[in-house]
Amino acid sequence: xxxxxxxxxxxxxxxxxxxxxxxxxxxxxxxxxxxxxxxxxxxxxxxxxxxxxxxxxxxxxxxxxxxxxxxxxxxxxxxxxxxxxxxxxxxxxxxxxxxxxxxxxxxxxxxxxxxxxxxxxxxxxxxxxxxxxxxxxxxxxxxxxxxxxxxxxxxxxxxxxxxxxxxxxxxxxxxxxxxxxxxxxxxxxxxxxxxxxxxxxxxxxxxxxxxxxxxxxxxxxxxxxxxxxxxxxxxxxxxxxxxxxxxxxxxxxxxxxxxxxxxxxxxxxxx
Numbered sequence: 001x002x003x004x005x006x007x008x009x010x011x012x013x014x015x016x017x018x019x020x021x022x023x024x025x026x027x028x029x030x031x032x033x034x035x036x037x038x039x040x041x042x043x044x045x046x047x048x049x050x051x052x053x054x055x056x057x058x059x060x061x062x063x064x065x066x067x068x069x070x071x072x073x074x075x076x077x078x079x080x081x082x083x084x085x086x087x088x089x090x091x092x093x094x095x096x097x098x099x100x101x102x103x104x105x106x107x108x109x110x111x112x113x114x115x116x117x118x119x120x121x122x123x124x125x126x127x128x129x130x131x132x133x134x135x136x137x138x139x140x141x142x143x144x145x146x147x148x149x150x151x152x153x154x155x156x157x158x159x160x161x162x163x164x165x166x167x168x169x170x171x172x173x174x175x176x177x178x179x180x181x182x183x184x185x186x187x188x189x190x191x192x193x194x195x196x197x198x199x200x201x202x203x204x205x206x207x208x209x210x211x212x213x214x215x216x217x218x219x220x221x222x223x224x225x226x227x228x229x230x231x232x233x234x235x236x237x238x239x240x241x242x243x244x245x246x247x248x249x250x251x252x253x254x255x256x257x258x259x260x261x262x263x264x265x266x267x268x269x270x271x
Contacts, residue, residue, distance in 0.1 A: 026236045027088040027225060028059070028066035030150060036099060038150050039107025044097035046219050049090055057238065072239045076135040076256035077116075077226075080194035084259055085138060086235065087226040090151070092219035111152035111221050113142050117197065117208070119158050122186050126159045127209065127217050132244045134184040135253055138226060139194055151225030157209050158197065160188050164205035173205055185244055185252055235263045 029049050035042040042048070049056035051069040059070035071088045079085045098104035117137040124131045138144075138153070164170040165188075177189035177196060184190050191197050191206070200206045211217040227234050241260045244252040251257045262270035 025062055025234060026059075026239075027071045027090075027227070028061050029056070029069040029071060029090055030223075031061070031065055031067045034065040035150065037103065039099050039101075039103035039105070040093065040150060040152070040223070041097050041099055045091040045093050045223065047089075047091050055089070070236070072236070074227075074235065074239050074241050074260065075224075076241060076243045076253065076260070078135060078137045078192045080137065080139045080141050082192040084256060085140075085226055086230050086241070086256075086260060086263075087138065087151070087224050090223040090225065092155075092222045094215040094220050095213055097221070107150070107152060110148050112154050114144060114148055114153045115139050115156040115208075116153040116222060116224065117156050117158050117191075119184065119191070122160070127157050127211050129155070129218070133186045133188070134190045134244055135256060137191065137194070137197065140226070141194070144226065145228050151223055153222045153224055154210060155220065155222055157211075158191065158206050159209070160186075160206055161204060163203075164188070164200070170203075170205055173200070173203060182253075185246065190253070230263045231269065232267050235260065237264060239264055 030042075032042040035045075049069050049071050051058040055073040056069050056071045058068055061068050071090060074086050074088055077085045077087055095108070098108050115138075117139070118129060118132065119134045119136065120126055120128045120131050121133045142148075160174070161170075164174050174189045177191070177200075181190040181192050181196075191200065197206070197208075201208060211220050213220060241257060243256050246252055259270045262268060
């Protein structure tokens, strides 16, 4: 009876390991088997980290859920309540990457319930990545850290409307928010929280838009694990942060860089 109990316990531990990864250590890309077990075909990932791309380095993976590629590129984001978050880009993908089984269907459900909001500058493609007017915002309200083992997101682009930019009432609303949050690289208000975004959508001041599912405008989904607790070495010494910069090269939102550097060098938040 004791042997049977031990066997059942070990089996449960094994299943848990296959469906959950530890996000408290420096970020390593997931192993192919871990991707497949959680509904993603690794060969369909676009821009997957390689260890020699300047965004990641070769290193010894901490367990079998990871492979020997440690990701060094780190990005800033506001949590849905406006808190400081750091996350890593492992790659992007389209609908063809979901495995044709229950795991793939579950992965797609998870991704589409997990929006990452991107804020492109007006001077550029409204569905562009890498052209931010402010830091992204990530929605963690659906149990992200317990229900999203790969860090899957659907990419949602947020753009200001003519009503916000060209009407008296719209400009007043934008200025009101800017007085609290500061202004982005376009001179419009920084949006820090999910409630602020919902308010502006409801008032017709911003739009939320995803790329076409056929991939004609680029990848629809991303693999971007969020660092749950960045203290104690979760941000390695050779990690680097990408943030929106002003024309003079200074960060738009200096609190991100200040805290990142403190975490990188001391293992703790800035004081």
